[in-house]
Amino acid sequence: MPIVLQNLTYIYSPGTPFERKALDDITFTIDDGDFFGIIGHTGSGKSTLISHFNGLTKLMSGKLTVDEFDLSKKYDYKSLRSRVGMVFQYPEYQLFDETVKKDVGFGPRNLGLADDEIEFRVKEAIELVGLNYYEIAERSPFELSGGQMRRVALAGVLAMKPKILVLDEPTAGLDPRGKREILSLIRSIKKECPTIIMISHNMDEIAENCNKIAVLSEGKLKGVFRPDELFRQTELIKSLNMELPTVTYLATQLNARGYDIDKGITDVDVLVKEIARIKGVE
Amino acid sequence: MRDVTMGQYYPVKSPIHRLDPRIKLMATVIYIVMLFFIPTLSNYLSRGGNFDGYLLLAGAGYAIITLFLLVVILLSRVPLGKVLKSIKAIIYLITFTAVLSLFFYGGGDDVHLIFKWKFLSLSQESIVTATAMALRLIYLVIGPSMLTFTTTPVEITDALERLLKPLTLIKFPVHTLAMIMSIALRMIPSLMEETDKIKNAQKARCADFESGNLIKRAKALLPILVPLFISAFRRAEDLALAMDSRCYAGAKGRTRMKVLKIRFADIFGFLVVVAVFLSILILRYDWFGVASQILAFIL
Numbered sequence: 001m002p003i004v005l006q007n008l009t010y011i012y013s014p015g016t017p018f019e020r021k022a023l024d025d026i027t028f029t030i031d032d033g034d035f036f037g038i039i040g041h042t043g044s045g046k047s048t049l050i051s052h053f054n055g056l057t058k059l060m061s062g063k064l065t066v067d068e069f070d071l072s073k074k075y076d077y078k079s080l081r082s083r084v085g086m087v088f089q090y091p092e093y094q095l096f097d098e099t100v101k102k103d104v105g106f107g108p109r110n111l112g113l114a115d116d117e118i119e120f121r122v123k124e125a126i127e128l129v130g131l132n133y134y135e136i137a138e139r140s141p142f143e144l145s146g147g148q149m150r151r152v153a154l155a156g157v158l159a160m161k162p163k164i165l166v167l168d169e170p171t172a173g174l175d176p177r178g179k180r181e182i183l184s185l186i187r188s189i190k191k192e193c194p195t196i197i198m199i200s201h202n203m204d205e206i207a208e209n210c211n212k213i214a215v216l217s218e219g220k221l222k223g224v225f226r227p228d229e230l231f232r233q234t235e236l237i238k239s240l241n242m243e244l245p246t247v248t249y250l251a252t253q254l255n256a257r258g259y260d261i262d263k264g265i266t267d268v269d270v271l272v273k274e275i276a277r278i279k280g281v282e
Numbered sequence: 283m284r285d286v287t288m289g290q291y292y293p294v295k296s297p298i299h300r301l302d303p304r305i306k307l308m309a310t311v312i313y314i315v316m317l318f319f320i321p322t323l324s325n326y327l328s329r330g331g332n333f334d335g336y337l338l339l340a341g342a343g344y345a346i347i348t349l350f351l352l353v354v355i356l357l358s359r360v361p362l363g364k365v366l367k368s369i370k371a372i373i374y375l376i377t378f379t380a381v382l383s384l385f386f387y388g389g390g391d392d393v394h395l396i397f398k399w400k401f402l403s404l405s406q407e408s409i410v411t412a413t414a415m416a417l418r419l420i421y422l423v424i425g426p427s428m429l430t431f432t433t434t435p436v437e438i439t440d441a442l443e444r445l446l447k448p449l450t451l452i453k454f455p456v457h458t459l460a461m462i463m464s465i466a467l468r469m470i471p472s473l474m475e476e477t478d479k480i481k482n483a484q485k486a487r488c489a490d491f492e493s494g495n496l497i498k499r500a501k502a503l504l505p506i507l508v509p510l511f512i513s514a515f516r517r518a519e520d521l522a523l524a525m526d527s528r529c530y531a532g533a534k535g536r537t538r539m540k541v542l543k544i545r546f547a548d549i550f551g552f553l554v555v556v557a558v559f560l561s562i563l564i565l566r567y568d569w570f571g572v573a574s575q576i577l578a579f580i581l
Contacts, residue, residue: 017293056482078488086486094483096508106505110488142512156487 001067003030008062022048024219036197037206040216054084085162091153095141107160125159147178164195207245207266232264292431298358299432302548303441309555313425316559360431368427384412435467457533
């Protein structure tokens with residue numbers, strides 16, 4: 001079942017001089033199986049928005065349903081939070097336990113699962129994020145490399161077997177190779193966890209992975225678009241101080257120079273074919 | 283998490299906000315001292331005073347201080363509700379103290395007894411004492427809160443550094459101390475924010491901080507404290523490096539960007555505080571016989 005937001009509004013510190021509208025009347029739907037992107041500049045309300053999805057931020061006004069959970073009513077927060085896995089920015093900073101195994105097992109333990117089930121899930125999750133369980137399980141998470149730590153943190157969320165995964169800038173602070181690896185990891189996770197919601201500032205990542213994209217600006221929803229729809233709107237992108245994906249930028253430039261190429265192309269293969277077509281080579 | 287910061291800076295423009303922080307700091311110290319110049323009832327009686335005299339003295343004293351506080355609060359444009367909220371932190375202490383002195387005020391045989399039951403007694407004296415004590419505690423919190431409501435931590439540290447400057451003569455590291463203080467103050471909101479973030483991350487993994495007994499709850503804090511300490515050390519290291527690379531070398535040769543200047547309003551504000559203090563002293567020590575004349579007039 002999908003995530004449905006209706007007129008969601010959230011105000012920080014109401015009734016004080018610090019009062020600020022973080023979310024203003026947001027309405028949209030995220031369907032099952034979506035790879036849903038959320039973009040907007042810093043302070044546009046992205047993080048506040050996603051923290052509603054697992055009940056970390058309490059509903060202030062409006063309606064929100066996530067699968068069978070109606071967040072305006074009473075619900076079992078543990079089952080919601082195991083359904084909606086949330087990976088925050090720099091998730092490696094949340095590691096705390098002595099060993100990788102114990103840290104990844106933190107979520108399942110909190111769910112009150114049996115020991116052998118925990119053991120099984122931990123192993124599965126560590127392997128799912130592409131690490132060698134036998135090599136890493138008994139090591140301290142603090143002696144791993146940055147990229148490995150991020151994977152362990154991700155495993156810690158996956159060990160709860162979520163059906164919806166929310167990622168807040170999962171590639172922030174990684175080198176290009178680390179970024180590629182994490183993204184291909186996320187794509188492979190999609191088999192286990194069909195709905196993925198991702199915040200990102202990197203338009204290449206968004207264009208490459210997402211089938212729908214919500215655009216936020218100053219707490220307001222500018223719309224939900226398909227990638228080719230969104231990146232065709234050069235003016236909107238410019239007004240939000242964002243960049244086009246590299247592929248779309250190239251297509252736009254070619255289009256502007258009079259070549260018969262659609263400027264909304266977001267897929268590198270499509271662009272290559274189009275260039276080959278106008279060049280007359282197959 | 284943010285609710286715990288009592289007396290957090292309240293960013294509006296007001297005459298009190300504009301006052302020189304040194305003046306406000308000194309005024310706060312004087313204010314605290316003067317609260318203790320209103321004697322307690324037992325102290326007053328033991329120095330040969332009588333009950334009615336005390337009522338007048340304490341009543342007038344607290345009235346003056348209340349008036350002073352009200353003027354400060356109104357001028358500062360900090361909402362009264364916000365000011366009263368700062369008492370919330372010590373509400374239990376106040377209740378406890380007041381109840382104790384309400385029922386356990388001994389005071390010998392010549393008290394105006396209202397009722398007595400075994401070791402518990404209630405008398406006019408005990409009511410007055412309890413009220414005075416509660417008032418003193420409340421005013422002790424509100425006064426300094428007004429300082430922090432209207433003065434940024436940076437200003438307070440600046441003022442402290444300037445006021446403690448004479449101590450450099452005896453090689454006391456005033457600048458270092460002020461720097462440590464301002465860094466610590468600067469780090470509080472960052473660490474709070476960090477705590478919030480880590481707490482949310484662990485909550486997303488179904489961590490439970492609210493239920494269970496004391497030991498269980500203390501244990502539940504570990505997943506917050508470990509990452510918090512690690513991040514605090516990382517921040518400290520980064521900050522030290524950043525200061526080093528901008529050639530920070532302590533107090534030597536350091537000049538200020540914002541030099542504090544005393545204006546007429548500052549002197550005036552300070553004089554008002556001194557005047558209030560003097561009036562309390564006059565009441566207490568019966569200087570010029572003012573207090574006794576008023577007393578004689580009323581009675």
